[in-house]
Amino acid sequence: MKTIVLNNDQVAKDTYYLQLQVPEGFKYEPGQFLMLKINKLNEPLLRRPFSIAKVDETIDIYYKVIGLGTNILKSYKKGDLIDFTGPFGNGFDLRNKRIVLCGGGIGVAPLIGLKYFLDSKNITSHCFFGFNSKEDCFVDFGEIATLDGSLGKKGSVVDLLEDLDNSFHVYACGPKGMLKALCELADRKGFSMDISLESNMACGFGVCLGCSINTINGYKQVCKDGPAFNYTEIIW
Amino acid sequence: MKTIVLNNDQVAKDTYYLQLQVPEGFKYEPGQFLMLKINKLNEPLLRRPFSIAKVDETIDIYYKVIGLGTNILKSYKKGDLIDFTGPFGNGFDLRNKRIVLCGGGIGVAPLIGLKYFLDSKNITSHCFFGFNSKEDCFVDFGEIATLDGSLGKKGSVVDLLEDLDNSFHVYACGPKGMLKALCELADRKGFSMDISLESNMACGFGVCLGCSINTINGYKQVCKDGPAFNYTEIIW
């Protein structure tokens, strides 16, 4: 399906904010993602997955420029048509606990929509976001940590969660290293946690079996069984 | 090498006029061509050959949108950088006879530069250009024939050359069917003729041996031995 690009501006270092027109009948849950076909050529061949940060007037996506596909994506202009499939994946599973959102880098994106959703339901949540540096930050809410100390607290965002106990439930998304550190912290502090994972994807809806990750219940598909998983399930 | 696109406007049906900044030290002869790398991807992989229509303030190219590469080429905008190699190929071999230029469709392009060159040397030449229809025409000089009669004389441009005799030398470029018909006419009327040929090309400068055509002297390379050949040499 195609929709119209309404905005595609740089909002932080290598980070862009893509807004798409909401197609008629489009439904989504926070935590889901779209698969974008970047151009009409066979290179890049496969669609690329991007979390839906939020949907209201527009579908909002934040993306980081990494390689082949995202380097082309950034040249889209207002008014261009873009080809998507989805939304795919499960929404975040809502827990009846004190809620914390913890994101690192571009992994903050899917949490924006979750925050927005929780606010709309009057559910209180605490947000902790980490970036390498001030120039990488693209959110204007939540407590911030930066590795170089240029914004918020100096250090890893994981450090900001030291005070949590088992009354909390964390939704986390970010680079592998951060997620692993969070898992150790969760083990230590006893809070529960869902983490949103990434994997190379071909289809996005469970047919290629390419996006498997290893869990204590065998291989699972990030696209269909996730992208969020209970952290205790993951075998790193 | 890279140069700047100064203009890339549509000038006729599926036909675009590409103007490039002349790089320092750039030398060319009428009849030569450039190889353009259309994008930075591996698809399309190979460079595409385009005749240099003319060089004065700018390098002028006329191109027709055909397939993969030219469909992307048409999206270039003023100010974009484009990657070229060349100029390659031989210039037209100038003859001391009454000169006629005969072009069909996009094959008119290289003759524009030849006309311009001859004019600058005060050499008289007669131009005959053929198109399918008025909407395909992108020149404003010469005698025109269109197949549907919407501009100039109705019929093939070949018909316009019926009056030539062996005192003439023709430079021709155009689709295969037209060139074949011209060869028959040349045999009948006795005029001499150089025809500019096309072939799929990989390198453009004689190393891949991919652009061969069959001649009475064995296979020859369009890029290095041509693109213009004495018509009597060609085995169709």
Added chain:
Amino acid sequence: MVNLEVKLSNLRFKNPVLVASGTFGWGIEYNRFFDIGLLGGVIVKGLSLNPRQGNPPPRIVETPCGMLNSIGLQNIGLEKFVSEVLPQFDSIRTNLIVNIYGSEIGEFVELAGRLNNYKQIAALEINVSCPNVKAGGAAFGKDPEVVFVLISSIKKVCDKTIIVKLTPNVTDIALIAQAAQSAKADAVSLINTLTGMIIDTKTKKPFLGNKFGGLSGPAIYPVGLKMVYETYEKVNIPIIGVGGIYNADVAVQYILAGASMIQIGTANFVEPDISLKIIEGIRRYLEDEEIDDVNKLVGLAHN
């Protein structure tokens, strides 16, 4: 009106467009995009007797105009397939083809024999590209004698249409096709993926969990097309062409090369309804060329 219907042994297909095993799940997943009953047939993912976990991740990576996969034939096994997937095909109006494999001949034969009982299944596609445990891991499909014995054995226990899916990683694919023909296979499909790999220069290790993977996608279509073309000159049974088909032009090229039907694989991931577009594209090509029957196109490039 042009005719798109094709026949294979005693089966009729609405059109020559199938979807390739491993790229179309169990079929039903694609119903969210279009009515899969419009396809010539659906080849479901590789089935084995017992469930299989598949290979460790990462399992896929993109390559220039292609992709590598090392799924390792993950599947739910016969029992679950029969109880959960098959019933859903009662209401789907297209040919269901089940792609099967085993690690030794006995496993293939048992599986084929048991699948023979289910009326929802039109045909079996025998995947001989998987490693042969008894023969030290080399694929069944690389040895014509093994293919002959395997297919003959399957034919004894299963009277459904038998299609043999050949691997391109051999010196002479037509030789293997001939072995399948001698064993009374009803058709051959070619090609499966080319073996390939990618190395991650950051970790300095093979990128895929399984090191090697199968290369598919547009990149490989000239190779598949050539193998279909040469096999067409060496066998009399129908050929089903597969490998890198991403538009109607490439599909038509395969038919001209000698394929009676074609399969769409990797392209299903990129464009879930590409197979419908290709059916329409083949129809339009026939109309433009004023050919009234797709069967008349088969092998024309040999004339």
Added chain:
Amino acid sequence: MVNLEVKLSNLRFKNPVLVASGTFGWGIEYNRFFDIGLLGGVIVKGLSLNPRQGNPPPRIVETPCGMLNSIGLQNIGLEKFVSEVLPQFDSIRTNLIVNIYGSEIGEFVELAGRLNNYKQIAALEINVSCPNVKAGGAAFGKDPEVVFVLISSIKKVCDKTIIVKLTPNVTDIALIAQAAQSAKADAVSLINTLTGMIIDTKTKKPFLGNKFGGLSGPAIYPVGLKMVYETYEKVNIPIIGVGGIYNADVAVQYILAGASMIQIGTANFVEPDISLKIIEGIRRYLEDEEIDDVNKLVGLAHN
């Protein structure tokens, strides 16, 4: 400073980057773009005893991320090569490697013997992918015994470094590499092109004048890489990796897979000075990874 110098038998190469036969003309043509003396070595186009016309046009066509060629080994023949090309290499400060082929063993041997006299030539690369007239047209390179006899015979008449260029169109390329090793080849280079074809749906005929062609370019690199990787585990002689290399990352992948040197082919057409950029890219990779010698990279992906 990192070391890029590599050795092969008694030869030294400034760096591990060569340019592949048939994609670099006679070398000198590229001097208009850069000083070819900066390359590790230049492999010139396939030479035969007598001049050859090559195949009828069209000879090339683009495919997804690749190209097919059916040049058919057009070349000027030994005599003209010796009189016109060789003298130009007196002043070029890089290793000249001559790629040779014949239609039967005797032709190879005579050619190798005669080339042995010229000091400008550092090594011969034996192209065994061409059809063997005596064996009914199948390529020399598909039969390990033929490769053994061919290379042994060449070694008897030529004491230059002998590299055997292998075809990927076989079931087991490592087996052929082992035959070359047994025959005392100094190195193997792999891969040559994959056989493929394209059909023109307008004319309904094979597009290339010769019907079939060789597939090269980025599309094939995962296949070449895998063949280098598996051959590295089976032979002790150096491997020269070739196939689809289009940037330094892919070049490094080949080295990690086990290639001591690499060749740039099709990419030379797209970007005439790509080989220089790849040399620089390899140097930068080594610096970033803090590895002081390119030789230490060879085969690391096997650890």
